[in-house]
Amino acid sequence: MKIKSLKLVYFSPTGTTKKITQGIARGINQINVDLIDITKPNVRKQRLQTLENELLVVAIPVYMGRVPALLMEWLHALKANNTPTVGIVVYGNRAYEDALLELKNVLIKCGCKLIAGAAFVGEHSFSSSELPSSEGRPDASDLNHAELFGRKVNEKLLSILSIDHISDINVPGCYPYGGVTELWKVDFIAVSDRCSQCGICIEGCPVGAIDSENSNLIDKEKCILCCACIKNCPQKARTMKPGLMKDAAIRAHERFKERKEPIFFF
Known part of the structure; x- marks a missing residue:
């Protein structure tokens, strides 16, 4: 199956998800690439439409084990036409819980055909020089994995005769989803x-x-x-x-030091 263009969608306030997305794009190695940075509020006001002959990659950070609630309105407005799609979640070396399953289900409802998924690690948003948590990630190894994943996505596309031959992919997670979507309202x-x-x-x-x-x-x-x-x-x-946020940063620093690696799902 050949595609004419690649649409890369990412939400990345601190740049980690963007780096992973760019690494995946290098692996896919498509000439026609459209970068859609929905970190910017004005971009989230625009509705995205995709076609069957395009490849869509959607990459989001994990917030408390879930897809960020902020992105739900934009994601639900996405209009795809049996578009082959890759779902990516990036988490701070703790756990991605139900986020990848949630992202997969949202994308399918919008008309996407999931061909692959992955969970990558980025520096925790609470990380600092005082309390480093998954500091410096994605690092060189993570970006090599991202490129490898992109190549595997491309290989899978080439092995598919048509959109009708795409089979469902299984990703970890539970339904109904756990975790919480309501963020703390704190002066921190x-x-x-x-x-x-x-x-x-x-x-x-x-x-x-x-x-x-x-x-x-x-x-x-x-x-x-x-x-x-x-x-x-x-x-x-x-x-x-x-306070509350500083305590959470301390927990992330102390409890989740063991390095976790990217995981692919095809």
């Missing part, structure tokens, strides 16, 4: 006097939770705890306050 970010109001955190926030006039002000009702503003601050002016 401390801003020091090193902040220069450069605006990088404002531009990079995927939900517009940081005040456009004063980056010290954060709307905790909008915040999705991605920590992109902390990780991307060039002045290192943003840190976690003691």
Whole structure:
């Protein structure tokens, strides 16, 4: 089965999911590639439509064992026409629980034909120099695995005669899904006097939770705890306050040190 183009969709506030997606794309090695970064709020306002002769790759981070609730409206609006699709989840070396199964089921309802899935590890969003958790991942080994996965996806496509010959893939997970989709509403970010109001955190926030006039002000009702503003601050002016989030960062650092590797499903 030949495809005419590749659509790469990813949500990646801290860049880890983007790196995995780009590695997969290198392995697939398709000339016509459309990158769709739904981290940006304005992109999530646009509905995506795909065709049978395209390959769709959807990559999302795992939030508390689930697909981020923020993405559900956009995902459910996706309109596919028997499009061969790859579902990817990226988690912080703890567990991806039901996220891959949930993503698979959502994509199938939108008209996608799942040909493969994978779970990759990225640096935990709560990770810091003080409490490193899966620090530096995806690393060179992870990106090599991503390229290998992309090549295997391409090989599978070439082995399929037509869309009608795609069989279902089994991925781990339970239904009804466990975990939680409601995020904590906490005031957890401390801003020091090193902040220069450069605006990088404002531009990079995927939900517009940081005040456009004063980056010290954060709307905790909008915040999705991605920590992109902390990780991307060039002045290192943003840190976690003691409390619920800092405790979770400590647990992630202490309990999940054993390295987990990418897993593929075909």
